Structures are given as structure tokens and as C-alpha cells.
Amino acid sequence: MGLFERFRKGLEKSRAAMADRLLTVFRGRRLDDSVFEEMEETLILSDVGVDTAVELVEAIRKEARKRHIERAEDLPEVMADVMAEFLGPPVEMAENPEGPTVVLVVGVNGAGKTTTIGKLAHAYKSQGKRVILAAADTFRAAAIDQLLIWGERVGVDVVRQAQGADPAAVVYDAIQAAKARRCDLVICDTAGRLQNKSHLMNELSKIRKVAERELPGAPHEVLLVIDGTTGQNGLVQARVFKEVVQVTGIVVTKLDGTAKGGIVFPIVREEKIPVKWIGLGEGMDDLQPFDPRMFAEAICRPESRV
Known part of the structure; x- marks a missing residue:
């Protein structure tokens, strides 16, 4: 196709x-x-x-x-x-020419964060890139398990610690492992508990500081995953996460299951954040780089x- x-x-x-x-x-x-x-x-x-x-x-x-x-x-x-x-x-994804590129993936639980990370890893591995995943959503044991399943499925390593561990410590370990193994990309899962915004802000801030200390300029991308089926609620999430962390790009998932694809327009217009990937199906190859012309035509x- x-x-x-x-x-x-x-x-x-x-x-x-x-x-x-x-x-x-x-x-x-x-x-x-x-x-x-x-x-x-x-x-x-x-x-x-x-x-x-x-x-x-x-x-x-x-x-x-x-x-x-x-x-x-x-x-x-x-x-x-x-x-x-x-x-x-x-708008293409940023790359770090002098070492691993660090990508933070943020979003509320249920938006499709872990699946997006697995499919991103697959997309980059298909380009010949060496990828490592960081299970930095340590609040939920299920999130760590899901990432391990995706890592095995795609064929990439997952750096993890026990449930409840410091997420910044997991990111630190992943960056060290990526340097040692000469990986091109570190993709980090993060918690999505918007109920406690100040805690989430502190957690993501600490992750950023650790990443920046270990790799100047990191994180090079902060991708916000939004469930396309939530429609206008996705716009609210974009606003809230912009307050919490410096979002550089949006991933809109599950667009194949909804008539609410129009949400892409206000996200770009009102929040001034580029959409970088969209989910067009459940298959491994159905996460695609966002092409505005193709989207509009389609x-x-x-x-x-x-």
C-alpha cells in the first residue's frame, strides 16, 4: 500500500x-x-x-x-x-549529531504512549538505527511490563528499575547504556498522572536536568501523545502539558478509529506545536511521520x- x-x-x-x-x-x-x-x-x-x-x-x-x-x-x-x-x-524530528538523540514521550495514561514508543522504535530500527528504551514510568508496574513486551517484539533493549524507582535514575542509566553501546536513540517513557500536576512537573523537570547533564542539549525532542478519539479534550491536554514541560512535537494516535481527525488543526493553530507523527492503524508500520499535504488531501x- x-x-x-x-x-x-x-x-x-x-x-x-x-x-x-x-x-x-x-x-x-x-x-x-x-x-x-x-x-x-x-x-x-x-x-x-x-x-x-x-x-x-x-x-x-x-x-x-x-x-x-x-x-x-x-x-x-x-x-x-x-x-x-x-x-x-x-517538521522533522531533531537529531543529535554528537551522540545519542534523547526523546521524552509524555501524555496521559491510556493515550497510547507505550504503543507509540514501540512503533517509534520499530520505525527507527527499520532505518538501521540502534535504539534503546527507558522505562521511566516507574509509577505503574504495568507500564514497565508493556514496554518490555514492546522491546522484545521490536528487538531493542529496555533499561528499567523496580516499580517506584526514581524515573530520572532510569533515564540516567539508559543514557549511559546508549553511550556505551553506541546507540543512536534513547526513547523514554514517562508517567502521565495529570491529577497531580506539580508532582509531574517536578518529575519531568528532574528528568530534563539529568538528561541535559549527561548529554548537552538533551532531551532533543519531547513528544506529547494525544488520543485522537478524545477530540477537543486532546486540545486541553496539549495546553496542560505545555505548562508542565516544553513540548516540541505532537503524536496523534488512534485516528483510524475516530471521525475526530479535525483536532489536528486547532492543536497546530492554537498551541503552535507541530504534529510530527500520526497513528493510522494498529499495525507496527501504521505510525507514520505527519505529512500535512497528505493529511489535508486525505x-x-x-x-x-x-
């Missing part, structure tokens, strides 16, 4: 909520204010959010006028172009227009 087809298949439900619904709105109509009003309503129902939907529709209206579009059925191409520009160019072009 080609990459674009993978995006289309994984975003099938979001496309049905947006493009396929709009196709019935557009069919046989001339372009007028009522079309844009219904477009705005559809975007809001697709979890784009009110402010972002208003901004997108205004940009689409201006572009349609510039292209002298008269038929509503010609709007999907304009929508895809405007949305792709709105999301900006792809949710804007109705099934019958491909």
Missing part, C-alpha cells in the same frame, strides 16, 4: 465526517454564503473547533474568490490547498472524487 493510500485508509472516518458530508452540501450548488456557513458547521462537528473553523473558512472563501470558483463542487481542491498551507510544512477529497 502506498503512503497516500495508507493516509486515506487510516483517515477514512474523518473523511466521512468532513469531505463526504460536504459533498452532499456542495452537490449542484453555486457558491454563496450559505455554502460557507454549512462548511463552517461541518468543520466544527469534525472537531476543528469554532475559532479554527472560522479562520479556515475565511481563508477558503478568499482562495475560492481568487481562483474564480463558481461551483461548490470545485471546493474540495481549494480546501485541501488551504488546509495544507494552514498546517505548514512537515480528509478533504471525498471518496467519489479520488
Whole structure:
């Protein structure tokens, strides 16, 4: 399956909520204010959010006028172009040229953090990179066990300590192991207990200090994992985690199981955090680097227009 087809298949439900619904709105109509009003309503129902939907529709209206579009059925191409520009160019993962790259993965429990880490490890190992995982969510024994299972499945080492151990000590051990074994990447799991924000802030702050001390510039990436099925609640999580830690990128998971893919737009617009990976299915290869153009095309072009 080609990459674009993978995006289309994984975003099938979001496309049905947006493009396929709009196709019935557009069919046989001339372009007028009522079309844009219904477009705005559809975007809001697709979890784009009110402010972002208003901004997108205004940009689409201006572009349609510039292209002298008269038929509503010609709007999907304009929508895809405007949305792709709105999301900006792809933002690649940072790399440390002078040693292991350290990636912290944060997010609430249940968002798909551990699965994301396993799939990230697989993606990098498939590129010939040497990867090591750090089980720094020491609050939950299940989190350590899950990471061990993923490590075995992918074929990478997992550095761990006992449940209740200091998470920063686990990250320290993982960085030392990565240096000794000449690994390219250290991916660190972390706790996601937002109920106690100050404790989580202190924990992540300590992890950052330890990583920075052992490797100048580390952590090189802080990825926030958001469950795509939670819709607007994902935006709230992005705001809270931004207060707790310096998030450099978003991973939106489980998009294949939801019609709420529109949440990507307000995250980028309102929180100014790039989306770097999206989960398009349950398979090992279904975590894909985020491509704004492919994403926009996949949710804007109705099934019958491909």
C-alpha cells in the first residue's frame, strides 16, 4: 500500500465526517454564503473547533474568490490547498549529531504512549538505527511490563528499575547504556498522572536536568501523545502539558478509529506545536511521520472524487 493510500485508509472516518458530508452540501450548488456557513458547521462537528473553523473558512472563501470558483463542487481542491498551507510544512524530528538523540514521550495514561514508543522504535530500527528504551514510568508496574513486551517484539533493549524507582535514575542509566553501546536513540517513557500536576512537573523537570547533564542539549525532542478519539479534550491536554514541560512535537494516535481527525488543526493553530507523527492503524508500520499535504488531501477529497 502506498503512503497516500495508507493516509486515506487510516483517515477514512474523518473523511466521512468532513469531505463526504460536504459533498452532499456542495452537490449542484453555486457558491454563496450559505455554502460557507454549512462548511463552517461541518468543520466544527469534525472537531476543528469554532475559532479554527472560522479562520479556515475565511481563508477558503478568499482562495475560492481568487481562483474564480463558481461551483461548490470545485471546493474540495481549494480546501485541501488551504488546509495544507494552514498546517505548514512537515517538521522533522531533531537529531543529535554528537551522540545519542534523547526523546521524552509524555501524555496521559491510556493515550497510547507505550504503543507509540514501540512503533517509534520499530520505525527507527527499520532505518538501521540502534535504539534503546527507558522505562521511566516507574509509577505503574504495568507500564514497565508493556514496554518490555514492546522491546522484545521490536528487538531493542529496555533499561528499567523496580516499580517506584526514581524515573530520572532510569533515564540516567539508559543514557549511559546508549553511550556505551553506541546507540543512536534513547526513547523514554514517562508517567502521565495529570491529577497531580506539580508532582509531574517536578518529575519531568528532574528528568530534563539529568538528561541535559549527561548529554548537552538533551532531551532533543519531547513528544506529547494525544488520543485522537478524545477530540477537543486532546486540545486541553496539549495546553496542560505545555505548562508542565516544553513540548516540541505532537503524536496523534488512534485516528483510524475516530471521525475526530479535525483536532489536528486547532492543536497546530492554537498551541503552535507541530504534529510530527500520526497513528493510522494498529499495525507496527501504521505510525507514520505527519505529512500535512497528505493529511489535508486525505480528509478533504471525498471518496467519489479520488
